[in-house]
Amino acid sequence: MLDKSNRNHSIMCSVDSCKFHCDNADYCALSQIKVGTHEKHPSEKQCTDCQSFVASNR
Incomplete structure (x- = not known):
């Protein structure tokens, strides 16, 4: 299970429709991403x- 409160301060992200977006901050919860x-x-x-x-299930 992904801990979305564990934001990666090296990966800023404003795509809140992504499964890995930190709910209350514009960061990604992944340790790394692929661009x-x-x-x-x-x-x-x-x-x-x-x-x-990955699209979130909101």
Whole structure:
């Protein structure tokens, strides 16, 4: 079971629809994340994705 009160201060995140988002702070509860892209040659930050994202069951 993931302890969402154990926020990782090295990973800031404002995506509160993610399962790993800390409920009362804009941090991730994972110890590490994987960042990827949906573009062949990304040139802007909008071209990158957090591939650790899992939709929450809210």
